[in-house]
Amino acid sequence: MGMQAEKLEPLKVEAEKTNLLSELKRRKKALLFNKVMIWSLLAFLVVWSWIGTNFSLSFLYTGITNITVFIFTNLLPPDFSAIPRYINPALQTLYMSYVGMVISVVLSLFFGVMAAKNTSFHPALAFASRSVITFIRAVPAIIIGMIFVVALGLGPLAGTLALGIGGVGILGKAFADILEEIDKGQVEAIRATGASWFQIMGQGVWPQFKTGFVAWSLYKMDLNIREAAVLGIIGAGGIGYTLQGNINLFQYKQASVGILMIFALILIVEFTTAKIREKIL
Template structure:
């Protein structure tokens, strides 16, 4: 018995091979490889951006010296022709300014209602029929690709002059922007919450109301109010093509070289935008 024990003790113990250093070395090499890849991709991106800037610089014939030399003429035009604004023309701009506000608000409501439906049909995590999702996504992409000014020109030719054409143009442009924004917000929600509500046996509307809407509400309100702010700018420009609003009066003043009246119109647009921004900020604070 003792001999067997002694023989056992005399035998060398077999230790497991040390793999910690090899694992660490492999991780370090993988980290170095990834770091080189990131640097290489970053260099490519910066190079492409630099080439795009140089190409745009030469394609537009941009000259910094010419811009500096023209600054004096711009300042002289503003000081002598544009200012002071013609305060007597304020009553002439009040009605068109309110018309611009009506167009912007009505266009925002229509675009929000349509975009809200399209967003759930487009969002990949909502898992609607792929053909329906593809068609809706194509519609939103097409509406986003066409500027509001182009919609205004088309609708003025089809419908006629007036604020209705401008309102429809703003609404179509809004569907293109809000449809994409809303669908991105829906795709970024936490699906674990959705799965938890589904596990309780809730139907589709209950799932949307209890798990999707609480996560979606903040982005929905923010983008909707932001689009109202954008609509004011778009509606002001649409008036210049006959689609109603303050742009019609502004374009007429510029065409008749009444630049002081035009300055008053620009200040009215600025005041309108400030009013809308202040109002939307208060609404956002109340809702959220």
């Protein structure tokens, strides 16, 4: 019996090797099949979208040619005599962006804390807060701006409120996601001492949340500059309103000055927020 078992042992090992190789081949075939299916799906979506948008390389070539001609004949060189007309609207854009950021941060902090499962008071409240954040994020800022322009009239107040309310969709989700990713061990350790909800938030949550909070808040200020320029087109104040006026009057060389000033504002805000982030963090 012992000798027979010794003779059968190599056969068992060989059978196991055969089964292992067949399993590896099967997995490789399944992996290859999955890759082929994924790439086929992506190719189908590209072709479908290409046809659906009436995309054409000939039109693209013509469009690039027209854009190049427009830039170098109509936009350039900029008419720098229009700079004084853009100074006050540029400052107005900065005011709108800053106040809008403050409104967004305050509201988003509330909805973000209530939306995060580990900081909310109740799952139903977390779901309701997530729903509010998602709804606001689904509505473009320019639509929110149009609503406020109709309700409050033309001017920076409508644009500021649109930036403030519209920012909740981005910051609220970011804050909630950051809160749900914090180390729960620290929070549970503080909770085990009998600390209140505010003590838990201040000592266990805030130290971990602060970095993301500051980074996203300052990033929203950068985004607000660009959004404020777009909101000005619908009469919500800021540099976009003056820019749209020049475009409507076909004063493209003056409009190019507005574009350059928007670029300068974004650079200034980017540099300033980077320095603030270095000091705070």
